[in-house]
Amino acid sequence: MPPATTEKTTAATTIYQDIKADILRGGFPAGIRLNIKDLAERYESSINPVREALSRLAAERIVDQREQKGFSIPVIDAAGLEELVKTRCWLEEIAVRESIANMTEDYELDLVTTFHRLERTEFSLPDGSSNPKWEERHRAFHLALIANCGSSWLLSFCDHLMFQATRARYLAVSESSEAGRLRNEEHKAIMDAVLAKDADRAVDLLKAHYSKTLALVREVLDQ
Structure with a gap:
């Protein structure tokens, strides 16, 4: 059986790719706050892979991350x-x-x-x-x-x-x-x-x- 960390990483990568693709296609309105629990349900995942995927997207400036406010979709101006x-x-x-x-x-x-x-x-x-x-x-x-x-x-x-x-x-x-x-x-x-x-x-x-x-x-x- 492969290590749990490998499964988690694979899940996080898949969710990262899915969220990124949905953001590209306008699947999330600009400025909307991203609820981790809702995303976990949407992508049929647990909380941790979603959080890891969002952190990666934030590092790439694809989503915004603010302390105490979580993640959101950047506004285009x-x-x-x-x-x-x-x-x-x-x-x-x-x-x-x-x-x-x-x-x-x-x-x-x-x-x-x-x-x-x-x-x-x-x-x-x-x-x-x-x-x-x-x-x-x-x-x-x-x-x-x-x-x-x-x-x-x-x-x-x-x-x-x-x-x-x-x-x-x-x-x-x-x-x-x-x-x-x-x-x-x-x-x-x-x-x-x-x-x-x-x-x-x-x-x-x-x-x-x-x-x-x-x-x-x-x-x-x-x-």
Whole structure:
């Protein structure tokens, strides 16, 4: 029989992943306080793995934790979102430039493959809701852009900021299939610049790509 600590860790990791996915999809209203007992019932778990999962999410700034007040879902505001996008642009510029400088055949192949998978995936489901498969492949494409930067730390930071930006888009913006098509045109332009080893153009296009999403979300937040 495996040690109890292993079972607990596995349970906490599973709950961590489930809560994180639900937060990303807007399953919890911004600002809501998270009740550990309610979460344990929701995810069919005991209290300790839920508490451990929330502590991990708090360390990653995915949930807020305040002494004597427990855990809550962060509120998205315009100032915080602008800071997020600005930081993301700073870090991903470094990552893209380094990836281009370290260009390899495997990197090029992976980038093209992830783009084609994304391009062939419907942006929305038949009921108009966001397609989880598109989101998964969208994340894979953006990670492929910076995968050759040579720094696991930088990749980790960029991935975390990507999660936060995606959450903001989920909560604030309801986009159409046409928006998805236009996004893929932007993705292709970024990819083409990277493959051409035109770092300046790739960075400019990537920043413009993020700025458009920022403008959409800000428009909703300002209403």
